[in-house]
Amino acid sequence: MVHHQPLLVHQLFTLHHQQLLVHQLFTLHHQQLLVHQLLMLHRQPQLVNQLFTLHHQLLMLYNNNNNNNNNNNNNNNNNNNNNNNNNNNNNNNNNNNNNNNNNNNNNNNNNNN
Secondary structure, rough: OHOOOHHHHHHHHHHHHHHHHHHHHHHHHHOOHHHHHHHHHHHHHHHHHHHHHHHHHHHHHHHHHHHHHHHHHHHHHHHHHHHHHHHHEEEEEEHHHHHHHHHHHHHHHHHHO
């Protein structure tokens, strides 16, 4: 019987060599809710467009947020560096003052002696 149906034989061989496609079709068949939702979306291009727009806006917000965080981190680092520099300068000034005081004391002692 199959011998007298060469078109059917050809289709069966074609399907056999497209097993990935067959698998995908069976998967879709078992995900009918998803298929239904996709068809609904296909009939609502404006909604699809809005979803893509929202998706891009979210990405932009995410990127902006990351940039703001990076800027804040940089500012914090700069502030920390400035604070460290100020502390170092204060320490140096204190050391210089102490040295000057010591020198003055030594001079006074020498003069008194």
